[in-house]
Amino acid sequence: MSRRSTSGAVVAILLTALLTPGANAQADEPVADPIPTPTASGLGLEIEEVATLPQSTAVPPPTDVRLKQWNRINYFGEVPDRSGRTYVPDLNGRMYLLDHGTQHVYLDVGAAVGADFHTYRGLGSGFGFVAFDPKFARNGRFYTVHTEAGNALTTKKPDLPSAPDAQVHGVITEWTATDPKANTFAGTRREMLRIGFGTFIHGLQEIGFNPNSKWWDDDYGLLYIAAGDGGVGLRTTVPQDLGVPQGKILRIDPRGKNGVNGHYGIPAKNPFVGKPGALGEIYAYGLRDPYRFSWDAGGRHRMFLGHIGEKVVESVYEVKPGANFGWSEREGRFNYVKNDPSCRIFPLPADDAKFGYSYPVAGFDHDRLPTSRPCSDSGNALIGGFVYRGHKIPELRGKYIYGEGVKGYVLYANEREMKSDSMAATHSLMLYDKSGQRVTLQQLVGKERVDLRFGQDSRGELYILAKANGKIWKVVGARKFADCRTGHDFVWGATKARDWQPVTPAKWQFPGREVVLAEAGVARPGPRRPFEYAVLSKGPSFGSVRIDAEVRLDTPVEVSNRDVIIVFGYKSDTEFYYAHLSSDNKIYPHNGIFAVNNADRVRLDDQWDEARSVGALPAVKDAAWHRVSVKHCAGTGEIAVYVDGSSAPLMTAVNKTFSSGRVGFGSFDNIGRIRNLRVLGEGE
Template sequence: MAVTTFVLSALFVPTASAQDLPVADPLPTPGASGLGLELTEVAQLPESKPVPPPTDARLRRHNRINYLGEVPDGSGRLFVPDMNGKLYLLDHGVQHAYLDLGAVVGPDFHSHRGLGSGFGFTAFHPKFARNGKFYTVHTETGSALTGKTPDLPSANSVVHGVITEWTATDPRADVFSGTHRELMRVGYASFIHGFQEIGFNPNARWWDEDYGLLYIASGDGGIGLTTTLPQDLSLPQGKILRVDPAGTNGVNGRWGIPRSNPFVGQAGKLGEIYAYGMRDPYRFSWDSRGSHKMFLGHIGEKAVDSVYEVRKGANLGWSEREGNWAYRKGDPSCGVFPLPADDAKYGYTYPVAAFDHNRLASSRPCADSGNALMGGFVYRGSKIPSLRGKYIYGEGVKGLIYYAEERDMRAGKPMATTREMMVYSGGQLTTLKALVNDPNRVDLRFGQDADGELYVLAKANGKIWKVTGARTFAACRSGHDHVSGATSARSWQPVTPALWQFPGREVVLAQPGVARPGPRRPFEYAVLKKGPEFGSVQIDAQVRLDTPVAESNRDVIIVFGYKSDTEFYYAHLSSDNKIYPHNGIFVVNNADRKRLDLQWDEARSVGAAPAVTDTAWHRVRVKHCADTGEIAVYMDGSRFPLMTAVDKTFASGRVGFGSFDNIGRLRDLRVHGKGVR
């Protein structure tokens, strides 16, 4: 009886519920889009340095350019602020310093500590051509901390964020001359997450209530993760503020509080607040030629970075929520958790797009993940039709460019799918890391001109590129030679004929192959003998994995570019994507198979999403462009490639089907290409 009691007790040991465990992988890695941006270099701005020299290597860059916009006066001049102190103008290819803000501010100008320190942003008034007014953000320390008082509640300040209004005597001049006045000063509790972007709604016309109102993204000062500050409506930190620079009913009479702001007249709440619950609201923009919605690129804490549709009075949830998940202050995992069952009662606004940090397993739980979402723009320009309606944004550290369809970005609806874009320069596929010649940190930013055309900036080398086109990956014409209906044994040459069956409409690998001498490569496959060798080729077929799902490491392969048993390409379609040999694009060139696909993340040991996870039939398409070496693999009719690669080892060859050590089958094979005879 005692033994029975012991067994029953063991069965009822309490275990942690899913609600109590952090979400290990909140979001899938953005998949490939098959779409690439053509970048054309337009400028490289001068080298600059913070003063005094910073100890943080992340601030030691070529310069710290962080935005590009167009002066709203019809001149076509572009403006670019450098956080190290100067505002530059690009006047149809000619660049010059327009304003040395750092010199004007003097010794209190702070740029050497904190990623957001220095000359943070510039916004030109929509009437700049007539009134000469523009606005800047910068940070101050030194004597400012004791000699100047913040305008809004700012306890325990170690740095001040300052918004200044400048009035140019001649708005058309190449160099600023005029007057300036301090508009607003707010203190922050650390050197990060202060004032970020400021700007005017470009959709507002002179008769709209929003016209001429200045939006101000104010971060949480780096302390939201341990406090309720972002949720406190009596404080300006962790909020988007909206003020009238021409008004006088704000503190000290230097700005106005719009009557339509959501918390005007409510006791204990700042009338300047437009939306709240933010950690680092880094960049916002409006879909000015489309939905007119305001989108915010928000940098998360340790797990998720998000894009929000910002509406008046919205609460984005920080620091109770991070992205679509619950955040728990003080949790040692620094992770995110499932939402509580009664979440709806809180009324939080959740993201319309997002990506997670994909932390390495070897990373300390609360260490900096090295990710930062760079908010961008919905493309509504006229030059690149394939980009229209796409919200283009990115990850700034690694220099990855993403997009989500604006039509799918709806507050209160499931998040839009985010996909990664490729980068081309001079017609050649490249990466931003390669363009800036820095494998560690790109410091990507975005810009936009008055025509809605996009720009890419990088602090790593201080260069600016214009997005001048878009390319579809592996878009070559395959040719007019065609093979189909090849299901008889005489059409195929297997490695081991006894393992294969040809029952009529299918090609069946009925028994698993075994490893053979020579380089590591698929154990068993059959090469299509019917028809010619192909150069550029498109292979369409249906495949099925007959190995039971319960077994691990299941795969079938599509062979192409086949020259010999030790010279060919293959696409490995697997139910596993966690080890090097699985679920990728490979080349065998008289040596062990080598992985080629761009989706493989060696540091995390993970590749593209598993291609085949069951025993059902799946459609597969493989495209190989011989001239460019571009290879793309598509599954189940998706217009987005699951895997992509670039390699020119083999410009032609035959196609085939097989596996390493599993069984499976193929049907409905169609091969289109340029025959090589």
């Protein structure tokens, strides 16, 4: 996934082709770009800070810089007792209650565990998660996950098969509060389940109860457990082995007794109960690092899992009983080859169907730089979130909100498009602060590493957390990018020579319904800028404006680097904006939004990824007519370019260099034409 993660959508046919991973690749050839870069949605989330949790550190101080954040807050949820209290676990040991703005240390798990509590090595080590019993208000029970090392490795024995040389133990504990209404825990605890892991990574992650189940359902009160592969799956068959718990989703009954240690039960309807050699606790398998899961409160009440990938693909899965997600034979929808020195992935084999793997319903790839070491950490981690079913933000309803956690990108896929036979397209979401200023999480936390996480309250409203500065933001609204009112001055029917002022009139033709650039322009003295264009002289100069037209490139498709441009904010021959619509998106001058301000043109659009030298999807690749819309909001500086009727912008930018000006059409050194031009805006 690129650093600037908003690329535009072009045509549905193109996206459909791109969303068929490896469709044209040979089975023995690696897949270079498995999943399209998330496209710009043109939608932004309005976020408002609601809390800052205390600073904390691992003990002893970690050497891994990734663990050196303000704190390691990991989740945000609401206590299921109708009190309105919310809770936040910190991997460094403490659980906080937020009681209508007041913070309490409810429980110090690290202190309760003692010297064996392990938190200083491994990104998921420490107090990882908490899940409240659905009847907590009456029974006071809740469950936690933490890691242990030290003496625990020799004095305590895992309950389920584990690596003989385990580096850490993952422990699930049941706590019973004497007074469920209290803001500080007092009560009893009992260890329920202990699992050993071969390395310090990919241990026990989220635990939780299905919030959609009712007391009469078979699923009611059963605890789901996301168990990683312990970091050994890339070189072993552990995730595929039904005889071990690592790399699995487990489901247990906290109040049952027929588990191996008598401290929990195995639900009779678990899919592998009674299968020889298989653990009855397993609900689904074939996983590397199953980090976050949630249930959709609407639709078909599906369970979705955010899964952190190995070297190439990050995936969202739909979790069904008995599902095999393929790791480490598969990574996402691709063939994973163990010990491949370049850590690549390959197309699925022709006989893949016989294995019955369950493949992702959404996700993204790493978009590694050509200069990156093949098997180095790519700095990507998919953080699962929630399908929004709240009532305050209708624009989000039915969208599965998730993210890339390291850099803090917020994404979504439409739940209805998340199907077992194809991946839903992923779209990027912008962020706005309380004042309406567009921001990024990296800006808000002041660091490149954000460590983004998500939370949800009982009403289905969303929250965003960052370990980098320990803050929690509530998503309080949504706004459409470049959604300003453009005024009522209207220009159309500009097809006569008197309506235009070309740079070189002899190069232009006005046959009636079209305006034609019939001869390619040539470079002119002065700043680097489009060679040939015509400025619309009919009508006024515009402030905020919307430009709608159809454009066509007449340069043969065999020619590379074909382009036309839409000019706006025009002040003079060396002062204007332009949207560059090109068949190429691989070099700086092509397929983007630019400003010429008495100097060489400067690229403005969010989509340009300088490190990878790639921008938004090519806007015009053929000789057909294409609808183009350009929206410029003078007050905010927001600029959006749309192609072929898409509701999502192909390109976006924010710049306030020019607050008004005229519009125009042209090219650098190609020929083309424009028709059905309509300009609506605030005339000056």
